[in-house]
Amino acid sequence: MSPFANASILITGAASGIGAATASLLAQRGAKKLILADRDEDRLADFAFSLPCERALLIGDVADETLWRGADLTGVTHALVNAGVADGKPIGEMEFADWRRVMSVNLDGAFLTLRTAMRAMKSSGGAIVLTASVAGVKAEPGIAAYGASKAAVIQLARIAAKEGAPDGIRVNAIAPGGVETPIWSSMPFFADMVMDMGSEAAAFEAMGKIATPMRRYAKPEEIAEQIAFLLSDKAAFVTGACLVSDGGYSL
Ligand code: NAD
Numbered sequence: 001m002s003p004f005a006n007a008s009i010l011i012t013g014a015a016s017g018i019g020a021a022t023a024s025l026l027a028q029r030g031a032k033k034l035i036l037a038d039r040d041e042d043r044l045a046d047f048a049f050s051l052p053c054e055r056a057l058l059i060g061d062v063a064d065e066t067l068w069r070g071a072d073l074t075g076v077t078h079a080l081v082n083a084g085v086a087d088g089k090p091i092g093e094m095e096f097a098d099w100r101r102v103m104s105v106n107l108d109g110a111f112l113t114l115r116t117a118m119r120a121m122k123s124s125g126g127a128i129v130l131t132a133s134v135a136g137v138k139a140e141p142g143i144a145a146y147g148a149s150k151a152a153v154i155q156l157a158r159i160a161a162k163e164g165a166p167d168g169i170r171v172n173a174i175a176p177g178g179v180e181t182p183i184w185s186s187m188p189f190f191a192d193m194v195m196d197m198g199s200e201a202a203a204f205e206a207m208g209k210i211a212t213p214m215r216r217y218a219k220p221e222e223i224a225e226q227i228a229f230l231l232s233d234k235a236a237f238v239t240g241a242c243l244v245s246d247g248g249y250s251l
Contacts, residue, residue, distance in 0.1 A: 068115075094144065101145075170238065170239040
């Protein structure tokens with residue numbers, strides 16, 4: 001039997017990057033239903049159309065409590081808490097609004113998603129993965145809001161794992177290093193690199209060589225495989241863990 005047969009899986013940030021790669025993988029692995037959340041309605045609708053399983057779309061901001069009040073997660077068995085945004089300013093140059101924007105999506109949004117999933121799983125158990133980042137493990141200049149939000153996500157997963165264990169709910173985090181997804185296009189320095197080098201592929205190749213011992217960034221499909229492992233029964237005794245998947249960047 002396929003590992004996710006009869007599974008009903010919530011994925012936030014599902015229209016792009018890691019979320020979309022995970023949705024595709026879990027649909028291939030037999031998921032019965034995907035509940036896909038994103039604020040990019042057009043992109044999500046186009047993407048969801050291609051998936052070979054039942055799907056429900058939740059359109060809106062994951063940090064908006066009303067989105068979750070209206071969400072029907074009856075029967076949900078798994079969740080990927082994944083929607084996120086990046087920033088790239090030193091603390092001294094950051095406006096409070098920049099800080100709040102990142103904290104709102106990455107931390108408030110993660111909390112609201114996690115709470116909704118845990119409530120829905122309370123009587124029947126389940127498995128949840130939160131997408132953190134190696135930026136929550138390793139300090140680097142220029143990523144204060146992002147790094148602090150992701151460090152908090154790792155601790156949120158650990159606390160949720162302890163709270164969820166009596167109800168049969170496993171909760172883990174994944175902390176990717178650089179992954180080749182559209183999130184980088186929101187960073188001005190990356191846009192400059194793409195202009196200088198002529199393509200995103202060339203910019204990713206150059207970035208991978210800067211500080212990652214394995215000298216490359218990951219593809220979103222690789223991270224999706226690791227998320228699928230943490231969500232699956234193969235990881236049945238794993239809870240409260242943070243899987244760092246960074247090509248050695250944090251070493
Ligand atoms: P992405 O930009 O390709 O996808 C993020 C998705 O989240 C987009 O579809 C976007 O519309 C959605 N989103 C953003 N804010 C939202 C909100 N408020 N409400 C609903 N949807 C929202 O980026 P990605 O790289 O796939 O990022 C997924 C997760 O992985 C993020 O949490 C990110 O921080 C994390 N991550 C990414 C990398 C990387 O290098 N790409 C590394 C470590 C961690």
